[in-house]
Amino acid sequence: MAQGVSNSNRPAKPPIWNDPVYRALFFQFLVLGGVIALGAYLISNTLDNLARQGIASGFGFLDTTAGFSILMSLIDYSEENTYGRAFFVGLFNTLLVAGIGIFFATIFGFLVGVARLSSNWLLAKMATVYIETLRNIPLLLQIFFWYFGVLRNLPAPRDSAMVMESFFLNNRGLYSPRPVFEDGFALISWAFVAAIVIIIFMAKWAHKRQEKTGQQFHTVYASIGIIIGLPSIAAVIAGFPMSWNYPELTGFNFTGGIVVIPELVSLALALSLYTATFIAEIVRSGIMAVSHGQTEASYALGIKPGVTLRKVVIPQALRVIIPPLTSQYLNLTKNSSLAAAIAYPDLVLVFGGIVLNQTGQAIEVLSITMAVYLTISLLISAFMNWYNNKMALVER
Amino acid sequence: MRKSVKILSAIAAAAFVSSAANAGTLDDVKAKGFVQCGVSQGLPGFSNPDANGNWTGIDVDLCRAVAAATLGDASKVKYSPLSAKERFTALQSGEVDVLSRNTTWTATRDTALGLNFAGVNYFDGQGFMVRKSLGVKNALELGGASVCTNLGTTTELNVADYFRANKLEYKLVAFEKADEVVAAYDAGRCDVYTTDRSGLAAQRFKLGKPDDHMVLPEVISKEPLGPVVRHGDDQWFDIVKWTLYAMLESEEMGINMGNVDKMKGSDNPGIKRILGVEGDVGKNLGLQPNWAYNIVKQVGNYGESYDRNVGPDTPLMLARGVNNLWNNGGLMYPMPAR
Ligand SMILES: N[C@@H](CCC(=O)N[C@@H](CS)C(=O)NCC(=O)O)C(=O)O
Numbered sequence: 001m002a003q004g005v006s007n008s009n010r011p012a013k014p015p016i017w018n019d020p021v022y023r024a025l026f027f028q029f030l031v032l033g034g035v036i037a038l039g040a041y042l043i044s045n046t047l048d049n050l051a052r053q054g055i056a057s058g059f060g061f062l063d064t065t066a067g068f069s070i071l072m073s074l075i076d077y078s079e080e081n082t083y084g085r086a087f088f089v090g091l092f093n094t095l096l097v098a099g100i101g102i103f104f105a106t107i108f109g110f111l112v113g114v115a116r117l118s119s120n121w122l123l124a125k126m127a128t129v130y131i132e133t134l135r136n137i138p139l140l141l142q143i144f145f146w147y148f149g150v151l152r153n154l155p156a157p158r159d160s161a162m163v164m165e166s167f168f169l170n171n172r173g174l175y176s177p178r179p180v181f182e183d184g185f186a187l188i189s190w191a192f193v194a195a196i197v198i199i200i201f202m203a204k205w206a207h208k209r210q211e212k213t214g215q216q217f218h219t220v221y222a223s224i225g226i227i228i229g230l231p232s233i234a235a236v237i238a239g240f241p242m243s244w245n246y247p248e249l250t251g252f253n254f255t256g257g258i259v260v261i262p263e264l265v266s267l268a269l270a271l272s273l274y275t276a277t278f279i280a281e282i283v284r285s286g287i288m289a290v291s292h293g294q295t296e297a298s299y300a301l302g303i304k305p306g307v308t309l310r311k312v313v314i315p316q317a318l319r320v321i322i323p324p325l326t327s328q329y330l331n332l333t334k335n336s337s338l339a340a341a342i343a344y345p346d347l348v349l350v351f352g353g354i355v356l357n358q359t360g361q362a363i364e365v366l367s368i369t370m371a372v373y374l375t376i377s378l379l380i381s382a383f384m385n386w387y388n389n390k391m392a393l394v395e396r
Numbered sequence: 397m398r399k400s401v402k403i404l405s406a407i408a409a410a411a412f413v414s415s416a417a418n419a420g421t422l423d424d425v426k427a428k429g430f431v432q433c434g435v436s437q438g439l440p441g442f443s444n445p446d447a448n449g450n451w452t453g454i455d456v457d458l459c460r461a462v463a464a465a466t467l468g469d470a471s472k473v474k475y476s477p478l479s480a481k482e483r484f485t486a487l488q489s490g491e492v493d494v495l496s497r498n499t500t501w502t503a504t505r506d507t508a509l510g511l512n513f514a515g516v517n518y519f520d521g522q523g524f525m526v527r528k529s530l531g532v533k534n535a536l537e538l539g540g541a542s543v544c545t546n547l548g549t550t551t552e553l554n555v556a557d558y559f560r561a562n563k564l565e566y567k568l569v570a571f572e573k574a575d576e577v578v579a580a581y582d583a584g585r586c587d588v589y590t591t592d593r594s595g596l597a598a599q600r601f602k603l604g605k606p607d608d609h610m611v612l613p614e615v616i617s618k619e620p621l622g623p624v625v626r627h628g629d630d631q632w633f634d635i636v637k638w639t640l641y642a643m644l645e646s647e648e649m650g651i652n653m654g655n656v657d658k659m660k661g662s663d664n665p666g667i668k669r670i671l672g673v674e675g676d677v678g679k680n681l682g683l684q685p686n687w688a689y690n691i692v693k694q695v696g697n698y699g700e701s702y703d704r705n706v707g708p709d710t711p712l713m714l715a716r717g718v719n720n721l722w723n724n725g726g727l728m729y730p731m732p733a734r
Contacts, residue, residue, distance in 0.1 A: 050510075053626060054508075055627075067557075068552045071568060071569055071570070079560060151580065151583040151585055152583050251540040252541045253567070253587075341576060342580075343544075343569045343576070349547065353481050354547050354570070359508070360504075360508055360509035
């Protein structure tokens with residue numbers, strides 16, 4: 001009896017169409033189904049429309065011969081290669097200019113950000129003027145400014161500026177000798193790898209020793225010694241298996257050597273100087289967010305100002321700096337697509353420009369291009385999140 | 397970014413709009429009261445805005461003629477300045493009704509891009525411009541040169557073919573906008589500036605010292621330039637095609653802006669037909685009988701447009717040459733308007 005009472009007191013299980021769990025599931029499936037149906041409708045309608053207009057579709061064009069040349073390529077490329085290969089040429093050029101831009105923007109941004117907080121009046125004012133000016137001029141104008149400014153002031157190839165008969169500077173680029181690797185060079189490469197491994201272990205050992213005994217070790221100097229020393233020894237053993245290919249003026253232009261084209265220099269310069277202004281402000285606010293008591297406590301312990309900045313203030317500031325820094329890196333990468341204005345053959349110029357125009361396949365080309373930028377952005381974010389977690393407060 | 401938004405909206409249009417919107421360009425034009433015409437971003441003689449934003453040029457005259465034929469008023473045109481790279485997407489997506497922008501007729505564009513060329517309003521070929529100080533006399537001496545040009549053009553493909561066929565090295569510096577090509581060439585980035593020869597004649601005046609430069613004798617390609625429409629609207633295709641023929645036909649018959657009213661009273665049956673006094677050509681195109689009269693009256697015949705914009709008395713100083721009428725030793729041949 002008692003059992004029966006308790007049973008009937010428990011709320012009766014509602015019918016399935018009234019169960020909140022099932023109801024929620026039902027509506028979620030309904031929405032999902034709707035989205036899929038809409039997507040399918042859009043895709044089939046698009047294909048219909050393309051077919052009716054007689055516009056080619058599909059990804060077969062990636063195997064078609066490109067037929068155009070590209071100014072700069074990190075991989076082998078000629079007109080006889082395919083649109084697919086041209087895509088990779090553009091992609092690597094984008095990664096290159098974004099990488100260089102991020103590197104210099106970070107260094108320059110940190111320096112200017114710290115300078116703006118400097119107690120030296122002149123230095124602080126100069127940093128302020130730099131930030132306020134460059135931040136407020138449209139990036140495209142700055143790119144043109146550097147590009148045409150650089151071009152107009154450089155000599156023609158025949159009147160190149162020259163250093164030691166091996167470096168040449170003219171309005172076609174900066175030419176330098178290119179190393180040519182011969183048999184036996186592998187030994188040097190392996191020595192280099194070994195040097196890096198040794199340095200990693202040494203740094204770990206030094207860190208542990210300092211934690212235990214307080215003794216410091218000059219890791220930096222030792223590392224420099226190892227990274228130069230080991231490969232040098234290997235080079236001597238292998239009998240210097242390397243020669244140089246020097247640039248040479250033949251006809252209109254230099255051939256041979258390595259060339260850095262003015263388009264790359266001015267684009268990277270404009271991107272890093274512009275983004276550095278934003279990074280400087282982020283760094284400044286990050287440092288200001290660290291309570292002044294931290295600095296004073298550090299000074300009270302007799303720690304020098306430079307070490308205080310490096311070991312006390314910056315590690316704490318980084319926690320505030322990294323998230324907005326990530327979005328500046330993403331901005332820089334996206335802004336690198338302004339390249340087409342000055343003929344730097346990035347992904348957008350080569351693929352979204354020339355290939356799109358030659359094939360007319362806007363939908364395919366743009367979805368690939370957008371997927372690439374999305375992937376780059378996600379990778380940068382993932383890396384920065386990992387770094388941010390590493391930097392996060394370790395509670396002891 | 398702004399440009400990708402444009403292209404994205406084009407894609408969105410392809411996805412959402414049902415294809416009925418493709419047809420009926422004439423009804424569209426009549427309803428909105430103007431022709432949307434895709435032109436260049438500024439190429440003197442072909443399509444170029446003056447200080448007041450008034451467009452002139454041989455390509456612009458074609459747009460105006462289409463407006464005269466369809467709406468009876470040559471001034472009812474709105475212009476979309478397009479870079480070489482943007483132009484086809486703009487036409488495919490319906491952003492413009494007709495593309496009249498020194499565009500070369502090629503097989504790929506006529507088929508895979510979903511477009512139709514309505515004819516040729518200027519027969520051209522690609523050439524090279526160099527500094528006189530370079531001391532080059534012909535194109536075969538250009539091995540190793542840096543070459544500046546526009547991207548998204550036949551130009552960059554022809555130059556690749558030419559240098560490869562002649563086993564010459566070269567570096568191609570390709571910009572999106574024509575003004576940057578000229579500025580970079582002028583600043584010494586390139587030894588050679590290459591594009592259609594008419595383009596060289598027009599862009600030359602944008603150089604700091606036009607007289608320091610010369611055009612080499614070689615013509616390395618065929619560049620038949622003409623107006624383009626989308627696949628899928630035959631009536632509109634016919635209208636643009638016959639607008640061009642009407643300009644040529646009236647020149648052939650000696651009808652011009654000055655005498656067109658008098659010519660209406662002519663006894664010549666051919667003149668009567670083209671001016672709509674007799675026959676059904678206008679009706680068959682879906683237009684008023686006086687469609688071609690409006691073109692000649694308001695825009696002029698082909699020869700007048702040529703002389704006014706690119707001919708020997710203009711800064712471009714282009715001799716009529718192959719662009720003469722067929723009975724004058726040229727390639728311009730209007731089909732019979734009957
Ligand atoms: N006819 C060639 C080239 C057309 C082209 O874009 N030419 C350039 C150089 S003359 C131009 O029109 N520039 C003017 C502009 O972009 O506004 C083609 O159709 O691909």
